[in-house]
Amino acid sequence: MVELSLFFNSLLVLAVWYLWRSLRSAIIKCRVNLPGPPRAAWFAGNLKQFHDSNHGMEFLEQLASYGSAVKIHGICGDEQIHISDPRALHHILVKDQDIFEKSNMFIKINRLLFGYGLLATLGAHHKRQRKMLNPVFSAKHMRSLTPLVFNITKELCDALAKKASGADATVNMLDWMSRVSLELVGQAGMGYSFEVFDEQAQNEYAYCVRELVPTIFTLQTYLQFLPLLMKLGPPAFRRFLVQLVPSRRIQILKEITDTIDRTSTRILNSKKRALEQGDEALLKQVGEGKDIISVLLRANRQASETDTLPETELLAHMSTLIFAAHDTTSSALSRILHVLCLRPEAQQKLRDEVTLAMASQDELLYDDIMALPYLDAVCRETLRLYPPIPFLPRTANRDTVVPLMTPVKGPDGEMINEIPIAANQGVIVGIVAINKNRDVWGPDADEWRPERWIEPLPSSVYDAHVPGVYSHTLTFLAGGRACIGFKISELEMKIVIALLLERFRFSLPDDEEIIWRLGTIQTPSTRGRAGEMPFLPLKVSMV
Numbered sequence: 001m002v003e004l005s006l007f008f009n010s011l012l013v014l015a016v017w018y019l020w021r022s023l024r025s026a027i028i029k030c031r032v033n034l035p036g037p038p039r040a041a042w043f044a045g046n047l048k049q050f051h052d053s054n055h056g057m058e059f060l061e062q063l064a065s066y067g068s069a070v071k072i073h074g075i076c077g078d079e080q081i082h083i084s085d086p087r088a089l090h091h092i093l094v095k096d097q098d099i100f101e102k103s104n105m106f107i108k109i110n111r112l113l114f115g116y117g118l119l120a121t122l123g124a125h126h127k128r129q130r131k132m133l134n135p136v137f138s139a140k141h142m143r144s145l146t147p148l149v150f151n152i153t154k155e156l157c158d159a160l161a162k163k164a165s166g167a168d169a170t171v172n173m174l175d176w177m178s179r180v181s182l183e184l185v186g187q188a189g190m191g192y193s194f195e196v197f198d199e200q201a202q203n204e205y206a207y208c209v210r211e212l213v214p215t216i217f218t219l220q221t222y223l224q225f226l227p228l229l230m231k232l233g234p235p236a237f238r239r240f241l242v243q244l245v246p247s248r249r250i251q252i253l254k255e256i257t258d259t260i261d262r263t264s265t266r267i268l269n270s271k272k273r274a275l276e277q278g279d280e281a282l283l284k285q286v287g288e289g290k291d292i293i294s295v296l297l298r299a300n301r302q303a304s305e306t307d308t309l310p311e312t313e314l315l316a317h318m319s320t321l322i323f324a325a326h327d328t329t330s331s332a333l334s335r336i337l338h339v340l341c342l343r344p345e346a347q348q349k350l351r352d353e354v355t356l357a358m359a360s361q362d363e364l365l366y367d368d369i370m371a372l373p374y375l376d377a378v379c380r381e382t383l384r385l386y387p388p389i390p391f392l393p394r395t396a397n398r399d400t401v402v403p404l405m406t407p408v409k410g411p412d413g414e415m416i417n418e419i420p421i422a423a424n425q426g427v428i429v430g431i432v433a434i435n436k437n438r439d440v441w442g443p444d445a446d447e448w449r450p451e452r453w454i455e456p457l458p459s460s461v462y463d464a465h466v467p468g469v470y471s472h473t474l475t476f477l478a479g480g481r482a483c484i485g486f487k488i489s490e491l492e493m494k495i496v497i498a499l500l501l502e503r504f505r506f507s508l509p510d511d512e513e514i515i516w517r518l519g520t521i522q523t524p525s526t527r528g529r530a531g532e533m534p535f536l537p538l539k540v541s542m543v
């Protein structure tokens with residue numbers, strides 16, 4: 001008996017020692033005394049403020065007041081750095097991108113949910129995938145997708161017209177933006193229709209995709225244990241373990257990912273069959289074989305042996321595309337509609353521009369739609385001020401130093417010109433903060449002013465060399481991990497907003513206040529809504 005108790009006590013001491021050692025190696029302190037908010041709680045530091053969906057945006061604004069490199073307290077005394085300085089971010093996202101990787105947890109969650117798609121690979125593996133995928137997202141291919149995007153948007157307008165036939169009907173526009181975003185990535189991405197405009201249709205795949213992100217968010221606590229789970233034996237054994245977990249939400253997540261995987265496999269097989277049968281069979285497919293996965297399948301057949309993507313990766317790319325495109329696009333479209341309700345004069349100006357352009361041609365070509373100046377300015381300005389993804393974490397895999405464009409003042413008054421970063425230190429890419437950085441955009445950086453894109457931009461914007469792939473902003477990030485879909489996203493946004501404004505007028509509801517919640521993706525809701533449910537009620541009437 002005594003021996004047994006001694007054995008368990010020793011085991012406990014060993015476990016505590018092991019935990020302490022792992023925790024200690026995970027706690028990284030800043031190597032320079034950066035300014036920043038005081039630690040709000042011993043255990044969670046400032047993380048609760050940072051991830052507070054109701055007041056997180058105010059906390060982000062507060063961070064900006066400390067400068068463009070700010071210390072944030074993490075778990076148990078760990079220190080992370082929130083950065084919005086253009087030169088430092090050029091190092092992090094472009095020059096030293098191999099040092100600043102995505103976090104281990106992010107990669108593992110993505111691998112588990114979708115397999116080895118773009119969001120779940122690192123280093124040379126990721127570069128090889130991008131090499132195959134980049135051409136598929138080129139402007140040339142976007143041109144051929146333009147008629148498809150017009151057709152899907154016309155379906156959206158017809159469905160919405162039924163809702164808006166009464167005077168001033170109030171419609172949850174987030175729901176419709178989510179539906180159109182899903183149909184766009186379904187048809188343009190995979191040559192598959194989710195049938196989202198028919199409210200009676202019961203499409204299991206569409207249901208699963210729309211439930212995926214909300215379900216993941218309810219499971220944050222469980223997901224912390226993922227890296228541990230991934231070490232336990234082969235996949236079949238891990239699946240067996242997951243089935244034993246007595247959590248309804250975990251089982252729902254498993255059902256969702258299984259359904260997505262099953263349906264993606266079916267779609268891929270039908271594409272492969274059509275490709276083997278030739279052009280006529282392809283033309284009969286949804287999207288007539290112009291969708292991203294069909295183009296990728298064709299490119300894959302011609303690729304050298306070292307570049308060819310295995311079928312499991314093609315499947316992973318299908319799920320990754322849906323995941324990456326759906327909520328981001330619907331958040332951006334919803335934000336543009338909301339902003340245009342707050343500025344009715346801008347809404348009318350934009351309506352006049354698109355109505356005039358479409359008076360001579362029912363369907364604009366890619367270059368015509370891209371050349372509409374006010375539509376372009378409204379999209380750029382909204383995506384600058386309200387990026388759907390407000391910040392992104394990275395982790396340094398070794399010691400390094402990043403220089404700053406604008407020195408920051410430390411708490412003791414000393415000026416800091418560069419930041420030494422320790423291996424394993426967490427860095428937060430401040431997307432919203434750099435997009436509103438006054439050193440870059442000038443004193444009106446916080447204002448929504450689309451005219452800034454029509455007037456010449458201030459020279460400070462060019463001098464700053466913000467590394468982003470889009471409009472001197474980091475909305476679609478920068479470097480080798482920048483959003484691969486930003487051109488298609490821009491095309492979709494412009495066509496959807498143009499056709500909606502041509503047919504409908506949008507205004508704010510009388511009795512509900514719309515607010516935006518901070519999360520991995522910014523989402524609209526209304527003040528006081530139970531369970532923080534995503535919601536964007538707008539009054540819609542026919543023009």
Ligand code: HEM
Binds near residue numbers: 185328329389476485
């Ligand atoms: C307004 C809409 C969108 C925004 C704001 C957006 C933003 C971003 C950002 C910030 C990243 C970097 C994520 C990270 O490193 O963790 C990213 C990656 C990605 N996006 Fe987008 N995105 C949008 C739409 C789309 C669309 C429409 C597609 C596809 C059709 C897409 C596909 C992807 C993919 C596959 C990645 C991973 C790239 C990689 O790691 O190599 N995105 N996006």
